[in-house]
Amino acid sequence: MSTNPSLAGGGWMLLRAGALRLLLPIEEVGPAEHLDGAPVVTDQPGLFELRMADADGGSSLVAALSAQLQPLTEMPADRFVVTPFPSQPGVFLAWDEARLLPAKAVKLQPLPAVMCTADSPLTHYAEIDGKPAFYCNAERVLGYAFASLH
């Protein structure tokens, strides 16, 4: 049985994309931003160009995840907030909801052993608002989500 992950920082970020609800340590997620305008389709299905109003006028890539943690080829209209990830500069994910939770609000439990394999990105869950939200670290979830992209 795996031990519960410990928090280095002060809390959690609950990120929702349709039926998918993820819990990431707050220090692994950059500040959430409102998505202004529709992201532009790129040559790579599942990745969109995100034009940021930052100082150098550069662009970043954004993806929207399915309930199975896979990049969607169309950006759902209700993904209105994007988050960067310090471990993967230049890549954003789009969400329906991004909510800060204090550390004490989350009681992680290990997923049943039968649901965990060496490749599965999720190991724990916590019940938030009556439903499971799945713990993962940012590096692992991004690696899993983008494994199918070239």
Add this chain to the structure above:
Amino acid sequence: MLEDSPAQDASLVAWTESAPASAPAQLVECTRGQSAALPLHTAIELLDQLTTVDVPGAPYACDRLLRWRDQWLPLMDLGVLLNAYRTDSQVAPRYALVVAWQDGPRAPLAYGALALSSPPRVVEALDANHCPLPTGSDIWPVLALSCFEHEGKPVPVLDAAALFRHFPD
């Protein structure tokens, strides 16, 4: 081919030595034409209103959590487990049978659930009807404590603990 574990061999011996000449069992349909049985005492509750949540990245045969009382249980689809794949046209399960087991002596009860398309029925497993496991899947020797013939077909008796153990990576 998956190999039998010593623990499973011991379970099989214990089952066969301690079992009476017949015992009631819950018969569940895994796939069309293939059923399995559970010792009656392991089947806790049949649910027909299912609240489930997908678990991304979990093995196809067990990629949903089922709400039961104040817990979330792994929901195992025996048909997917036996066939080693799931089709997009797979029908959502109508029922779930909650099962319980102990991982060791004096260990607390652990729970899981089986996804079913039809309710289980109670049958008598007779010692006299003992037969070899079906050969249609490599998984039976890992999951089954024993096997008996019912209505002309072999019915493996499932070890609930083995069913909800780690999938081999």
